[in-house]
Amino acid sequence: MNAPIRRLSTFVALLFATLLVSTTIIQVFLAKGLNAREDNRRTLLSTYARERGQILVGDTPIAVSTPVSGEFKFLRTYPAGPMYADLTGYYSFYGAAGGLESTENALLSGSSDKLFYRRVSDLFTGRKAKGANLVLTINAKAQEAAYDALGDQRGAAVALNPKTGEILAMVSKPSYDPNALASHDLAALDTAYKALNGDPARPLVNRAIAGNLYPPGSTFKVVTAAAALSSGRFQPDSVLPGPANLDLPQTTVGLPNSGGRACGADDKVSLTDALRISCNTAFGWLGMELGGDALRQQAAKFGFGDQLAVPMRVTASSVPAELNKPQEAQSAVGQYDVRVTPLQMAMVAAGIANKGVVMKPYLVQSVLASDLTTIESGEPSTLSEAISPDVAAELTTMMTSVVASGTGTAAQMDGITVAGKTGTAQHAPGAAPHAWFISFAPAENPTVAVAVVVEEGGTAGNEASGGRTAAPVAKAIMEAVLR
Template sequence: MNTPIRRLSVVVMAMFAALLIASTMIQFVQAKTYDAKPGNRRTLLKSYAKERGSILVDGTAVAVSKPADDDLKWLRTYPQGPEYAAVTGYFSFTYGTSGVERGYNDLLSGSSDKLFYRQLPDILTGKEPQGASVDLTIKAKVQAAARKALGNQRGAVVAMDPKTGAILAMVTSPTYDPNLLSSHDLNAVQTNWKNLTTANSQPMVNRAISGNLYPPGSTFKLVTAAAALQSGDYNPDSELDGPAALKLPGVTKPLPNVTGQACGPNDKTTLTHALEISCNTAFADLGMKLGQDAVRQQASKFGFGQQLTVPMSVTPSTFPANLQQAQLAQSSIGQFDVRVTPLQVAMISSATANDGKVMRPYLVQTVRDKNLDVIQSTDPSVLSEAVSSQTAGKLRDMMVKVVSNGTGVRAQIPGMDVAGKTGTAETAPGVNADVWFTGFAPANNPKVAVAVVVEDGGTAGQEASGGSVAAPIARAVMEAVVNQ
């Protein structure tokens, strides 16, 4: 064999080897990755050949498949559409999946290995296997109360069981109807998708866990207060400086209180009273004295920066790095570049209610096969210990005074103590503030922790505050839990 032919044969063998390696990678190593892609039409066609499992709330299907008179044998429908869209997501032939539909797709579609032996009798008898059903942690009454109380205002509500992390309500507004994307009229689906994804109101953004995160405003004072109590240098009665306006290092304009007044006689207040009336200057000064590392570490212990799935991915909340003193002062009252999800704010209250332990949040309680046998269930787990039980107890008592005598009085529930904190967060010059409330009830035996944010002051506009707008929404949600 002459040299050119020998070289050519080497090249050909190398090409065959590369082809063999590439096909092996695609068919075996990367197969699951390609199958899991939301827009994989081959996988979607296969999934439409069998009945998809239902998604259930209190035993009622909020996502269910029905027989269809076309090539796609099953039509995915959402009986209560917009009510649960932030949780269920959509199942669309054209645009794939989102929400729980995506997070539990292999079980809902029946393609999970966990279902193989359970489906074996169907396979042997020629029956079409069926997907598993998913039971959510959402409570219908709580979800309905949150939806009604928030109304058409833009924002979000999250309620969770502080002892387990189970999410009891997740509402985002505006919302959308997943039926618009699950239709088999693919031309209509395309039109609906374009309208939904280009709308200025962003109805498909789950504001509870993602999107453009919010400045938390004064709800972040809970983190600053926790850092102070946890340091051992402060207690609820510790005296703080609380002037009408605080001069900040390197900044000409002082930081004022909303009232324009000092937070106590002789420009002094206590940690408890400062939280009760939401004193900006006291907490800004406190943050600078604690130092940015202490405040940042405390935020991290509450869950800031954590990568969470519920099963949808939760955008991590952030506390800025490398702060100058004036920036630290602003950050300590939830301004500057602090950004949060409502779920994260609910986790702060939840940890305080749960003796300082942050429970990992979750949306799915159990997964069942077609015979209603449990395939898997979620066990509560501790994400972190944010503060000691002693610190949590002190912070709880301070939060009770916020609701009994302070800025959060409109969250009061007759006959029980409620713990809470209001927030009013500036977002941009000339734009109405976002308003917040977070808290839990009953304070002495918590059953629910909640966070509410209403964008741009909601219907109250520039007159809005966390106490006037967000607190009544939170009260309605907490009542739906404690009164059932």
């Protein structure tokens, strides 16, 4: 072989080697990134080739894929629209986002390893591949009651089965219509997303489990009372200081009662009455007596600080560390830097209702294949034992007095004993307070526990209170479950 042919052969071989290397790099090392590119239309269109599984409440679908003509094979629709938006999330041309569409995308799309053998079976039988269906723990009447009762007010409501941890209702307001974000009209989709994402009311945030957490206000007094009773140093009839204003050490700023009055004769009040009328000064004193460590430890037993998924990730609630004496007093009444989700406060109520045992909350009752065979089921599991059964019974009695003759009378129901606690939480200078209510019923054998927060007093504004504003919402939810 002469020199020119040898050089040409070497050059051609080098070209083939370069081609082989570049193809290998693209197919092996860059494939994942290329598939994930937002402008990769082929990959995006392929996600519509398989029918996505349904999300159901009972037998009613709240997310379903409908066959359509054109390059998009299916259109994702949400028959109940905004009522379930924070649970479903949405599935658009750009992928799954929010709620179950995102967290359970592998099951809904059919790509989960849990569906491997079914995919193999589909290949042999010629059966059309579909995603799995999710059946939720939601009680449709409770969800509707929560959505309607909150109305146009900003806030959130959560209802749990205290014995199992099943989420019976979860509503965040304002909500949004996921159908607008599932549209095949990409220009309209982009416009809808930009409008929602730019809305200062943050409709895309699920306030029940995430977002900027809330100070719980006086609903946290049940945690402080639990710590006091569990310490063995206090009983329901223990007498506490209850002046109109509690002097705090290390500061000239005191802790006042709402209304500026003492909580009892001679500035004294029992622990039960302090909870019934929501006495700030008594609980502030109690917080300093117990100390910050006791408050944090008791809160942790109710789930504060836990990284939960329901299966959507839940932002952990918290009690701040390293509290000085004034901060202990403020924290004991649910102020200072105590921050919670409505789900967490529903867990506190549910733990007391369930004789001190907090169950892990969950939203998916079962996962079904396209032929309705069960792939997996949600099972109740214990998260923690927050308090003893005796302390739970004492707190239940104390909380029933709140509804019977205290600050929570708006939650009373004919023929049903309700246990509850109101809260009015200060959160920003000059802003109306958040209104809270937590409760469970029937008090003797609870089957529903609820937490409601209405931001900045809702329609009542500065005149709002937990009893006036949030308790009627909780009552509507409990009635929907019980009646």
